Amino acid sequence: MELDYTPTYASWLNRIECHFSPLHKFVLEGSNYLSHDELIKAIQEYIRWWNKNKRHATILREQNKIKIA
Template identity: 85%
Template sequence: MDEFGPLSIRPYAGKGWFPQKKADRLPATYTRKHGVRHLFAALDLKTDKLYAHNKKTKRHQDFLGFLQVLRRRFHRSERLYIILDNFSPHHHKKVKAWAEKNHVKLVYTPTYASWLNRIECHFGPLRKFVLEGSNYSSHDELMKAIQEYIRWRNKNKRDAVILNEQNKIKVA
């Protein structure tokens, strides 16, 4: 499980065919008049399925809400292991108490080793297929595109294009 964002409504640069004389320019985006959103995403390693929800903030309440959604997706008798980075809302006492009560084990990656979390390599394809070369007019339109991508990705998870993009993960 990890967060992706902040996602803002702005034009994202991309590749394409442009006229030789005057290429379209990206408008300046110094302000975020629409605000930002954050994508909470999880990868089920058993089925190789992605799950995602968007939120306006990344506080412990938002994270806990996403954990509750994940818990409902799996049988209560199964112990659920969630691999996380060391972002402070993941360590909140309410999150830890809820996890213990609901048969959820929170497993933290070492500091500066977020690349150990398997979901990281899925953000590259999301960036390429949803954001690159786009200019969404609203957060609803952006989130609809992300959800459509996730549905498509879950159906085509063994597609060579997706696997190639996943292999391009950049380690900082």
């Protein structure tokens, strides 16, 4: 395991943020799930959609905008 330390206010340098940000935007933002089961189902549906479309040109274009130092 290799730890890479990033500056405190530089979340865009943390590669996991590339996955959590869209998850937050498409699943959590503005939502009001009545149970944990509904939330889990929504997250699973998002993950299935992401895995199906991960090579889509629009998604790849957005990923390429992120520069790794």
